[in-house]
Amino acid sequence: GNSVTQMEGPVTLSEEAFLTINCTYTATGYPSLFWYVQYPGEGLQLLLKATKADDKGSNKGFEATYRKETTSFHLEKGSVQVSDSAVYFCALTGAGSYQLTFGKGTKLSVIP
Amino acid sequence: ETGVTQTPRHLVMGMTNKKSLKCEQHLGHNAMYWYKQSAKKPLELMFVYNFKEQTENNSVPSRFSPECPNSSHLFLHLHTLQPEDSALYLCASSRTSGTGTASYEQYFGPGTRLTVT
Numbered sequence: 001g002n003s004v005t006q007m008e009g010p011v012t013l014s015e016e017a018f019l020t021i022n023c024t025y026t027a028t029g030y031p032s033l034f035w036y037v038q039y040p041g042e043g044l045q046l047l048l049k050a051t052k053a054d055d056k057g058s059n060k061g062f063e064a065t066y067r068k069e070t071t072s073f074h075l076e077k078g079s080v081q082v083s084d085s086a087v088y089f090c091a092l093t094g095a096g097s098y099q100l101t102f103g104k105g106t107k108l109s110v111i112p
Numbered sequence: 113e114t115g116v117t118q119t120p121r122h123l124v125m126g127m128t129n130k131k132s133l134k135c136e137q138h139l140g141h142n143a144m145y146w147y148k149q150s151a152k153k154p155l156e157l158m159f160v161y162n163f164k165e166q167t168e169n170n171s172v173p174s175r176f177s178p179e180c181p182n183s184s185h186l187f188l189h190l191h192t193l194q195p196e197d198s199a200l201y202l203c204a205s206s207r208t209s210g211t212g213t214a215s216y217e218q219y220f221g222p223g224t225r226l227t228v229t
Contacts, residue, residue: 034217043116043202043220089155093216098143098208099168100218102155 002027006090006103013080013110021075021088021106023064029095033057033066033073036089038105044089047075080110115139116221118203124227125193133188133224135203143208144186145218146178149200161186162208193228200225 007022025031032051036044048057053068062077073090090103116137125131137144146158160168161180175197177189186203204218 032217036220041222043118043222044204046217046219049217098162098206098216099145099157099160104154 002031002092002094002101004090004092004101004103006088006106008104008106009087010107010109013108015082015110015112016079017110019075019077019080019084019108021090021108023073023075023090023103025071025073025090025092027071027092027094027101030068031092031094033064034091034093034100035062035064035073035075036091036102038087038089040086047088080108082110082112084108085110115219116203116205118201118221118224120224121222122225122227124229125190126229127193127195129193130189130191132190133201133203133226135186135188135221137184137186137203137205137219137221139205139219141205141207141219142183143206144180144183145204145206146186146188147202147204149202149223150198155202159188190226193226195228198226198228 003026005024034049035047037047038044048059050057050066056065064073064075087105087107089105091100119134143162145160148156158172159178164180175192179187200223202223203221206218207216
């Protein structure tokens with residue numbers, strides 16, 4: 001079956017630091033890949049997505065590139081802000097499916 | 113994000129109570145989902161409805177009973193819950209093709225924080 005593995009948290013960074021959250025996946029065929037973000041007390045929001053190999057998803061300064069050869073979709077941001085403090089979830093939908101498989105989530109705390 | 117709304121936002125209920133959670137989507141989607149989010153556990157998919165038909169029930173106990181009267185509304189009826197059912201219950205919606213063969217992102221509501229005492 002499909003699975004998503006993302007780095008264990010929590011991650012604590014100083015403001016303006018570089019962020020990487022690793023995500024690898026197992027799936028047959030060509031899944032679509034997503035990053036969701038959950039701010040405290042809220043539901044999940046779609047942050048970015050990529051639907052085919054070598055696609056780069058980007059939004060709000062965050063980027064992730066769909067790497068078929070390494071089955072990875074790492075999330076990066078060049079300069080984090082306090083307002084980026086949240087839990088980040090990597091997820092996929094298998095080819096021909098609309099159901100999401102989520103990673104366990106990585107909590108990010110950004111301190112001034 | 114007001115595309116998917118959930119009520120109530122917080123609910124405290126005793127183990128013998130009966131209550132319902134409501135979800136409404138204003139995005140014109142045709143698939144709706146219930147998820148359970150517990151502390152230190154991955155998100156658990158509970159139920160999926162596609163074009164008002166239930167297509168997934170991930171071994172959820174019968175004390176949780178979903179209802180989808182139309183593509184815009186989804187309910188989760190709760191009765192005789194256990195303390196371990198305390199969690200954040202998230203509703204989501206998405207587009208699908210008629211045969212569910214396309215991969216579309218899901219849009220989530222803010223969740224209902226449920227506490228069972």
